[in-house]
Amino acid sequence: MSSPSPQPKKSAKQSSSESSESLYESRRKLYVRAVTGLFANWRWALVWITQIVFYGLPWLTWNDRQAVLFHLTERKFYIFGWVFWPQDVLFLALLLIISAYALFFFTAIAGRLWCGYACPQTVYTEIFMWFEQKIEGDHGKQQKLDKMPMNGEKLLKRTTKYFVWGLFSLWTGFTFVAYFSPLQELLAAAPGFTFGPWEAFWILFYAGFTYLFAGVMREQVCKYMCPYARFQAVMFDPDTLVVTYDEGRGEPRGSRRKGVDPSTVGKGDCIDCSICVQVCPTGIDIRQGLQYECIGCGACIDACDQVMDKMQYPRGLIRYSTDNAVKKGWGRKEILGHVFRPRTLIYGFILAAMCVGFVLLLANREPLRVDVIRDRSSLGREIEGGMIENVYNLHVINMSEASRTFRIDVVGIPGARIGSAQSVEVGPAATHSLTTQVLVPYDQGQPGANTIAFQITAEDDSGLTITEETTFLIPK
Amino acid sequence: MLKWIQVLWPSFLVAAMAEAVFFTVIDPQQLYLFGQPVDYGELATYSIGFLGFWLVCAASSLCTIFLQRSASELNRRN
Ligand code: SF4
Numbered sequence: 057m058s059s060p061s062p063q064p065k066k067s068a069k070q071s072s073s074e075s076s077e078s079l080y081e082s083r084r085k086l087y088v089r090a091v092t093g094l095f096a097n098w099r100w101a102l103v104w105i106t107q108i109v110f111y112g113l114p115w116l117t118w119n120d121r122q123a124v125l126f127h128l129t130e131r132k133f134y135i136f137g138w139v140f141w142p143q144d145v146l147f148l149a150l151l152l153i154i155s156a157y158a159l160f161f162f163t164a165i166a167g168r169l170w171c172g173y174a175c176p177q178t179v180y181t182e183i184f185m186w187f188e189q190k191i192e193g194d195h196g197k198q199q200k201l202d203k204m205p206m207n208g209e210k211l212l213k214r215t216t217k218y219f220v221w222g223l224f225s226l227w228t229g230f231t232f233v234a235y236f237s238p239l240q241e242l243l244a245a246a247p248g249f250t251f252g253p254w255e256a257f258w259i260l261f262y263a264g265f266t267y268l269f270a271g272v273m274r275e276q277v278c279k280y281m282c283p284y285a286r287f288q289a290v291m292f293d294p295d296t297l298v299v300t301y302d303e304g305r306g307e308p309r310g311s312r313r314k315g316v317d318p319s320t321v322g323k324g325d326c327i328d329c330s331i332c333v334q335v336c337p338t339g340i341d342i343r344q345g346l347q348y349e350c351i352g353c354g355a356c357i358d359a360c361d362q363v364m365d366k367m368q369y370p371r372g373l374i375r376y377s378t379d380n381a382v383k384k385g386w387g388r389k390e391i392l393g394h395v396f397r398p399r400t401l402i403y404g405f406i407l408a409a410m411c412v413g414f415v416l417l418l419a420n421r422e423p424l425r426v427d428v429i430r431d432r433s434s435l436g437r438e439i440e441g442g443m444i445e446n447v448y449n450l451h452v453i454n455m456s457e458a459s460r461t462f463r464i465d466v467v468g469i470p471g472a473r474i475g476s477a478q479s480v481e482v483g484p485a486a487t488h489s490l491t492t493q494v495l496v497p498y499d500q501g502q503p504g505a506n507t508i509a510f511q512i513t514a515e516d517d518s519g520l521t522i523t524e525e526t527t528f529l530i531p532k
Numbered sequence: 533m534l535k536w537i538q539v540l541w542p543s544f545l546v547a548a549m550a551e552a553v554f555f556t557v558i559d560p561q562q563l564y565l566f567g568q569p570v571d572y573g574e575l576a577t578y579s580i581g582f583l584g585f586w587l588v589c590a591a592s593s594l595c596t597i598f599l600q601r602s603a604s605e606l607n608r609r610n
């Protein structure tokens with residue numbers, strides 16, 4: 057901030073109270089006016105839902121363990137009844153692809169729904185602004201407080217705000233770490249802050265970034281740092297629903313007394329009160345058309361509708377509409393009729409297919425996995441009784457949460473049998489490695505490599521069986 | 533400040549991805565450091581891994597920024 061850049065004087069002057077720390081370019085600090093209405097309700101509903109899920113999940117238990125835990129030390133992901141192993145990376149990949157397609161799909165239909173309602177950046181900014189308003193008052197009072205010289209009241213309000221934000225951030229960081237490290241252990245360490253060094257590091261790291269992004273940087277994260285914000289426009293088309301100002305109806309804008317019929321004063325419906333600008337969390341004027349800064353939160357719609365109500369004009373001067381609808385004067389019916397168009401149908405079809413595939417894969421996922429490796433240090437050798445012996449290392453993974461015994465059989469060469477360890481018990485969600493011999497009568501198979509297969513079957517469930525192929529060497 | 537963010541932020545995103553892919557495929561217990569098995573404890577290994585990725589990615593971003601300076605910027609300095 058104190059780098060010897062060519063314009064330090066100018067920015068120093070500005071940065072008194074008007075602009076806060078300029079992280080990217082000199083930034084006008086926004087004093088966002090609070091808003092109520094339909095879209096604000098939706099946003100708050102989503103704040104509640106996402107945060108109840110986020111803060112609540114680590115507290116649930118299932119099968120006497122934390123219900124949702126990405127246990128890094130054990131390298132297992134517990135999600136309710138499922139236990140995922142690194143070998144299940146396919147599911148993770150599928151989930152990411154599904155999320156990406158869902159994003160394409162919803163963006164094509166109604167623009168930045170994700171940004172406006174569900175993105176953590178929006179949600180935490182909303183929560184931080186709520187605290188700010190409760191402590192410092194509305195946007196006007198906040199501005200006044202900023203201009204005020206430091207005094208007792210300002211000091212008190214400021215420290216309270218930073219303190220509350222800090223506590224909330226710490227709680228968020230703690231919750232985040234509880235997804236990766238068992239909550240009960242963290243709780244035990246919490247009173248004296250006796251966390252392990254890395255747990256402490258990550259709690260503070262996550263808390264710090266929550267505070268920075270939601271308390272300090274806010275819309276700058278969307279404007280400059282978010283990758284999605286940069287490419288979302290390519291998913292738009294002329295039938296995408298976006299927040300739109302009805303220029304034809306609103307212009308020419310101008311003030312007038314309440315209840316005046318705009319046509320009698322030669323004006324449009326926009327009374328130029330600038331409330332839509334004051335409520336915008338990114339500080340833009342939607343009346344200049346759709347801009348990439350617009351996160352589609354709908355705050356300006358709510359605000360403008362209230363103004364229209366007061367003026368006794370019809371609502372919807374700012375509303376969700378599409379490019380085509382504005383150009384061609386479509387009504388609601390035609391807009392909705394164009395929601396289903398090739399682009400959304402293709403996205404929707406792929407999305408549905410992926411989801412079905414995911415569910416089917418999950419439903420058919422065998423809670424058993426076996427790796428077979430032939431012991432390379434020993435070639436096939438003859439042993440007493442006219443048998444040839446090969447040695448294998450078996451790695452049996454029991455993915456279910458009950459201890460299980462598995463029977464081991466071998467097929468592929470007539471007369472082949474297991475020399476030792478014909479069954480193995482594997483604990484709940486555990487792996488077991490064992491060495492086993494396969495014996496084949498001398499007069500069977502061909503010299504060289506033969507294909508054989510291990511069959512591993514659960515004793516309590518003969519449907520749960522896995523066949524793993526390997527080779528059996530017979531000396532020439 | 534802008535420079536710092538330009539270096540640290542994209543590298544953070546890429547490091548997070550690299551970390552996820554790397555440790556999905558590789559079990560930290562299979563890692564060796566100077567011929568010794570890595571035995572820091574898993575959380576430490578993951579964390580050091582992440583910070584390491586971040587550092588490498590940041591170094592790359594730093595080079596980009598360094599090489600991106602225009603002729604006029606370079607000339608002015610001398
Ligand atoms: S622009 Fe990015 S950070 Fe901002 S709300 Fe959208 S997704 Fe979230």
Ligand code: SF4
Pocket residue numbers: 299332335336337338339340341342349350351352353354355356357
């Ligand atoms: S222009 Fe309206 S919808 Fe867009 S970000 Fe601002 S308030 Fe939200």
